[in-house]
Amino acid sequence: MRQDELWGEDTTQRYDTPGTGMFAPDVVEPAVHRLAELADGGRALEFAIGTGRIAVPLARHGVPVTGIELSQPMIAQLRSKTDEATIPVVVGDMATASAPGPFHLVYLVFNTISNLLTQPEQVECFRNAARHLIPGGRFVIELHVPDLRKLPPGQHAVVFTSGPGYLGVDTYDPLHQHLTSHHFHYTEDGQARLARSPHRYIWPAELDLMGQLAGFELESRHADWKGGEFTAESGSHVSVYRLGPVTAT
Template identity: 75%
Template sequence: MQQEQMWNSDVAQRYDTPGTGMFAPDTLGPTVERLAQLAGEGAALEFAVGTGRVAVPLAERGVPVTGIELSRPMVDQLRTKADEATIPVVIGDMAATVAPGTYSLVYLVFNTISNLLTQPEQVECFRNAARHLTVGGRFVIELWVPELRSLPPGRTATVWQTDRDYIGLDTYDVLNQHVVSHHFHFDDTEQAQLYRSPHRYIWPAELDLMAQLAGFELESRHGDWSGGEFTAESRSHVSVYRIPLTSLS
């Protein structure tokens, strides 16, 4: 399934969960706070801006935000919260689409770089970030760590969340470095709703090499948006890349 088909009107309509999940204050608050610090006095560009989960509160903090987004239905949902003047959006692929202007910060949150399903596309995403940045600008990526250690021999799936009305599991193709996330939503009936999304997973070391190919260096890596330590047990990371000032002189 193409990404344009996956992020359709039905998904856009149910994507927002105000106050819970990705939209919970203890999740969203530290994200916006850290990005506002990194943007400083400059403007920010969000790759895959979606419905504005991060862009809207970041703009409310006074940071000028522009977005690039492949899905028109997701942008339609964003427009219920912010108009074009407040958060301009360019429709297109984050690996190749160019937004007008320059930025002190480009960011990609909630594992979205893995929506690009080939290594060359992911490398081009870094290069696209670099072409938008001012001298000393930063590219920030939030990404999960593949849970391959949870796979015993002969198994191809891991269950990563179980709730009263939800089960999340991933099926791995380790030969091609692909994973499909399966999201099962159910109620008290015998029926369940399934949503699936394909990804190409990236190890932190591979991500760092992609950054080097685009002229970045790793500035910091933490286990969360609040600055927690990144360890061998961390399930995700927030990595900040910066183009060295000496390389732009």
């Protein structure tokens, strides 16, 4: 399934959950605050801007934001929140599309780089970020850490979450670093709806090498947007790359 098909009308309608889940204030606000700091008074570009979960509050925070987005239904939903003059959007793939710049900050949140299903595409995403940035500009990626320790030999699926009316299962292809998230939603009358999302997972060290290939060096890595320490037990990370030589912190 192509990415523009995956993020279609039905998915878009289920995506926005105002005030809850990934749209909860305690999830959104730390990300917006940190990104505003990293923009350092300049313009920001969001790859895969979606429906504006981060871009809309970031623009309200005073940061000029532009977006790149492949899904027309996602853009339509964004337009119900803000107009083109406030947050302009270029229709296209985050690995290749170009937006009028330059920018101080490019960012890519909530595991979205893993929607690019090959290593070359992911490397091109870094290179596309570099093309949009001023010298010394930053590229920020929020990404999960692959949790293959849950997989005993011979097993290729794991339940990652469960709750009333919902079951989430990840299936892994370790040879190609692919995983597919299967989202089962159950109704009170016993009906079930299944949605799938394919990903290519990336180890932090591999991500750093992708950055180096595009002229970036790692500036910082934390476990979350609040600056928590990144450890071997961290389930995700926020990595900040800077265009040109830097001293890692």
